[in-house]
Amino acid sequence: MAASVLIVDDNRGFRSWARVLLERAGYTVAGEAADGASAIDVAREFSPEVVLLDVQLPDTDGFEVTRRLRAERSDLAVVLTSTREAVDYGAKLGNSGAVGFLPKDELSAEAFAEVLAGGRGADSTGGATAKA
């Protein structure tokens, strides 16, 4: 069964089309948030199974939001995403607690599923350079 997803990104266009892409693949988009604080609130309210979370947010960064979300719910799967590459974040990705990292320009239902299945790590050597 496809998971319910929370999409967190300050770019409305990205949120809308990510929703389209994921819903078409059978995912349920439980909600959207444009910043870190909203992400925490929406996650509490709708209890998604997965969060697609942008690293660059207006009020904080994706690493901090991941830490707080997982502090509340350790079973929550967080997929970090960014227009930058994994290598641009160094060891932070590996220590973030996220299940994986997906560059935005590689976002597809298949890639998303692959990350969730553990095919893509969230360390600095993962991402675009380790696409299976």
Next chain:
Amino acid sequence: MALPEGAPAAALDALPYGIVVIDNRNRVTYANEHARRLAPDELRIGESATWATIQQPRFDKRPRPGQDEQDGGALSEISAVTISGALGGLVRPMRVFVDGLDDALLIVLSPLPDSEGRGRDPEQLLQEVEAVSKVGSWSWDVEADVVTLSDELFRIYGLVPQTMPASAETVAHQYHAEDRSAQFDLVDHCRRTGEPFENTHRIVRPDGTVRWCQARGQAVIEDGRVVRIYGTVEDITERVERERALRLSLDESRRLAAENESLRHEIEGQLSEVRRSRSRIVRAGYETRRLLERDLHDGAQQRLTTVGLILRSAQAQLTGQSPPPVARALTDALAELQGGLSELRAMARGLHPAILSDEGLVPALQALVLRSPVPAKLSADALARLPASIETTAYLVVSEALTNAARHAAASNAHITVEHRDDTLLVTVSDDGAGGAMVEGGSGLRVLSDRVAALDGQLEVDSPAGGGTRLRAELPCG
């Protein structure tokens, strides 16, 4: 003119000069002891003075004003006699007087100097000394109010010797108007108190030239009264001018030294300001690059990423019935977009890697090593965060070195070390490539060197041909 009865013959004999009297028939009628000693053979009483040649008429029987014919003592000084013969080699006439009534000559003879200068006329000697030393002399008989001026004093005043009356007025006339009253006060003070004086004053010669003189004077005191004042006047114009030139030169030197000091301060200030402004410019450049990277990330990259998302979404909707050209167009568009995004990402990272601002130098260098086209190893101290300009410059040193190692030196390995010692960040990048890199070579090393220098650091490049390249940057962090 014979000596009158009762004349002080002994006194005349004791004089240091020879005195000879010749009557109007040219016979010697008197010779004092000194004269007889000078020329015992020639100076015989009663014999003809064949050795004396009279050069101008000696007859002037007119009595002087105030004298009557009975006086018989009127003597006039003339210069009318030359001495010839054997006597001419021994003596010369120092003064010659003619008795206006008897038509007799009284000649004061001075012995000629011998080869060692003995026996020279003291007065002549004095004149010569004065002429050489440019020191004139004067004397004022206070009681008789008679002034005597030496020939040299006349010359100092620009006058022909003895052509003006020897008087206080003659002297006063030569004084510079501004110094005149002070000079009079000085001499008058000496006359009243007997105290010696010394001063410097100016005179004005008849041709208008101004000369500097040093005057010294002292009094002769008899019975508690000043009876005579005498002194010297030395022309010190050359010395004064030399001193003035020296003083001007010293003043000029001091002024130049002060000016140099002032210029040095000014230049140091300007240099310091240039250094500060160069550093500001470099930091501003870094900040601009950082903002550009952020703008690219937040703007164009985000939009294009969303475009990619839309295209992939459209692609996912295509079914087997969709026209093949549409599917191909979508695939090509996505491929082009992916390529464009990659280039844009590389450009943004080249401007300023976000990880450098977010995580610091060592994580940024670790990321750089991962992307390096040349296999590279990083050995770095654990660093606290440093000023952004230091971190950025150090990062650019490593980045440029790795780029050059791959692009120009065909290196197969590179090693990076980062150390923080004594408040200085030391960054070294060595490779095993072809070497031959130069700061002046027009490559990015010149810009890199300028960036390092702008932070008061130093960049050394050691790159012998065929021997690899070693870049070492020292960046003060204080």
